[in-house]
Amino acid sequence: MMTEKRFPMTPVGKKMLEERLRHLKSVERPKVIAAIEEARSRGDLTENAEYDIAKEHQLHLSKQIQELEHKLSLAQVIDPTSFTSEKIVFGATVTLRAIEDDEEFTYSIVGVDEADIKQGKISIESPIARALIGREKGDEVKVKTPLGLRGFEIVAIEYRLSLTDPSKS
Numbered sequence: 001m002m003t004e005k006r007f008p009m010t011p012v013g014k015k016m017l018e019e020r021l022r023h024l025k026s027v028e029r030p031k032v033i034a035a036i037e038e039a040r041s042r043g044d045l046t047e048n049a050e051y052d053i054a055k056e057h058q059l060h061l062s063k064q065i066q067e068l069e070h071k072l073s074l075a076q077v078i079d080p081t082s083f084t085s086e087k088i089v090f091g092a093t094v095t096l097r098a099i100e101d102d103e104e105f106t107y108s109i110v111g112v113d114e115a116d117i118k119q120g121k122i123s124i125e126s127p128i129a130r131a132l133i134g135r136e137k138g139d140e141v142k143v144k145t146p147l148g149l150r151g152f153e154i155v156a157i158e159y160r161l162s163l164t165d166p167s168k169s
Contacts, residue, residue, distance in 0.1 A: 006076040008090050008124055009111035014077050017113055021068040024061060032058045071113065080108075083159040088132045090124055093158045099140065099151035109133075 039051035080091030093108040115123035131141045
């Protein structure tokens, strides 16, 4: 028997998805229902573009809600602060030094839905995260990037709560 794919996420990522789901259900869905009722009140639905648009929006919204509920039902919440590993695993915050120019980067490895490169959060499925998993401080990794193959040295590995955790600010 095949098990369904689990969705790894941090506690912050789970909270973010729950909030998004709550917003879709309590704010967006009532707006769409009101738009459908408004369009219906204008008469003939066969030539009513507003009605068609509202129904299409409703379908899109329902798919988003269903997808979020599915991901949350299969969430594998991983708290980075529970690790003390010397190896890089999901939830690690890793500082890298580019071998060619000594520029440093710090990334937290997070779930797909919480990735945000501007905040230093990279998806567990990204090429750089895949290259880092299982590595240790001092290791060098090569990563295929849009700029070509780049080499990085792992400078530091930490396991901490996300710097952008809204409950900690």
